[in-house]
Amino acid sequence: MDSADDAGPNSVFPSSVQPDQQNPSVSERIDDRLKRVSLVDTDALPGDAPPPAPHAIDVDSHAGVNGVLDARSGSEGNDKREEDGGEAPGDVLLPQLVGAEHAFEVTRSSSDAGLRDNFEIEVEEPSSPSSSGYAGERGSSNATTSTGIEEVGEDEIVEADAADSSVWTPGKRHVDEDDGSISWRKRKKHFFVLSHSGKPIYSRYGDEHRLAGFSATLQAIISFVQNGGDRVNFVRAGNHQVVFLVKGPIYLVCISCTEEPYEALKGQLELLYGQMLLILTRSVNRCFERNPKFDMTPLLGGTDAVFSSLIHSFSWNPATFLHAYTCLPLAYPTRQAAGAILQDVADSGVLFAILMCRHKVISLVGAQKSSLHPDDMLLLANFVLSSESFRTSESFSPICLPRYNPMAFLYAYVHYLDVDTYLVLLTTSSDSFYHLKDCRIRIETVLLKSNVLSEVQKSVLDGGLHVDDLPVDSSTSGSLSPHLGQDRSIPGSPDRSLSGIGGPGGLWHFIYRSIYLDQYVSSDFSSPINSPKQQKRLYRAYQKLYASMHSRETGPYKTQFRRDENSVLLCWITQDFELYAAFDPLADKALAIKICNRVCQWVRDIENEIFLLGASPFSW
């Protein structure tokens, strides 16, 4: 059924979707490009990419520091070279990225020597190039297994747990380690927070106090560059990337060999800083003004679980890089009922009323002119979910929403209505606990009466969108599109016979982000993306795709099609939405494009159920 007809401009980018509808030639060009690129695919061999330079320091700015190499001379340079090389003048998209990404993924099993340094991602095999700490790594590709110690997976324990119960328990691990421990040096992804005087504040692994010497080293690197009137953004050493973020007197550092893009890691450090502000506000800076050697660790006592849970979410929660939130699928009237009672209490002096189920929003309402940033929601949900004490009883606690106001505390009333569902009421007044408690009682009564809570539980059991449920006949969409949790049993239609495992056309998974709603919907993982490891790999691939689509240096792009050994990834960005889709690696390109259009149509057909519509406008 895949044919040139199907891939024709009109069916690929129906005018209702096409933001450039005034300019149909663009869609033709897009389609053209995609077709042309398909011819290139097979030629884009991994071996084309040169080995990365072992060390590269990127220094932000004008004031060029002598002896500093170009930012992009590492493996990211490969991407860029590919992109630049294939760019046709005046074109908006760059599908030639196909080859570049290929280079990363394929090395997993190929033995291409030139790329061995790039290789790791999820792999915990003894083939990683070097085994000592960061300093010793010279990116030499024949240093394999010299000590016989393997890289320790960053979420090793998590994955072991996940295999058993798919439950991840937050909390600090490996506290007995320090920078002298081999196991500590082998961890794939470290996060550090330190003060400008070099005092440790937080470390993902190991005890902070035992890492004082290491913190001092990081501080020395940062201040050395600062003294030259400049700022260090990242250092590349072998296959490790060291990313720095300076926030006044607080320094954040990530050391990673996960090949995540610099932009992604920097975004993660920003969130880590935001989580710290949520607990302490930015007024903690004053402590450093009074005493530069101030020790901040006691102020963060008992919050290890909050940070470890946030860091864990960097490898599974798309909200961490999409900067959007996601809703629990619910029938429109059910969500309306929840929104109405929340609006009721918001009118009585509550700043924000948020009803959530785990990480998903059921409904939320803000007082007039108040808007909640998706990052704040992410940090708030992470804080609530990772602090076990909220589950035992109703609580009242100061909380800062860094995007709302990083200097001031709000007061949060938190109460779990059932095991997954919780209500957060935020106010500016420290003495309104009893008022918020009364609000909660009213809300709970209404939610019980209108069956919202039982609908929520039903939705949790039913799960979210499934790629198998994608309506296959586009002519019926709108009238016959399946509702959530229904029609699962309908046997496959003709199209499905074309697909491998997964949904129609080899579709495995997708994420759709609505730009003006600041919400996204992600399909549930299903066969063949079953294991946590595969899910994490896909997640990382999306993250990389996101970074390259939004890159300031090379982007922004409108579409991107990448094929590698693991999957086909397709990304499409318009003024209204961003779509990220993963397909079987053998998926046909024209069919994949067609399927993406169907996904968009499907999402629009059921937007009432998967998005929170008509929420107070978000403005920032």
Added chain:
Amino acid sequence: MGCSSSLPDRNTGRLGASLEDSASADSKNLRAKLVLLGDSGVGKSCIVLRFVRGQFDPTSKVTVGASFLSQTIALQDSTTVKFEIWDTAGQERYAALAPLYYRGAAVAVVVYDITVPESFNKAQYWVKELQKHGSPGIVMALVGNKADLHESRKVSVQDGVDYAEKNGMFFIETSAKTADNINQLFEEIAKRLPRTS
């Protein structure tokens, strides 16, 4: 301490109007606002959960801000006392927030861990703070928790008794783990509440 400047002012920190003053309601059915204070990890939440729900959870769950629970007990003289309990977080960053919870409290329970001398020092800090800023006539109890760990005891019973006596407090050692003396603690407090009639 830390970021106290951004925390609520002592004078404005007052939780709600519905708990006008300390103990209230009629003479047969008393209502009392109770606040637990003490260093982190001494077992404040465990004491409360043992008292309110009869449960003990050995996994430590750090309290955030403060948790609110209530429990009613009946005394032998057929009066009932409803405790509205503020179980505060022991973490340093919340110390500046304490007035928000202890202001207007009829009862303060100051807890330490008999195996950790520093927590006994912290308890004394809280007692002084309450003497300065607490409600006049507040009933104060000094509680040495984790009494089941007597083999690692670092704070003697006598030290607790002496300090409590000097400061006009009621003293008891408890174990939230074994439930030892937990109900006695709250019954004793209930008996000491001023009766308004």
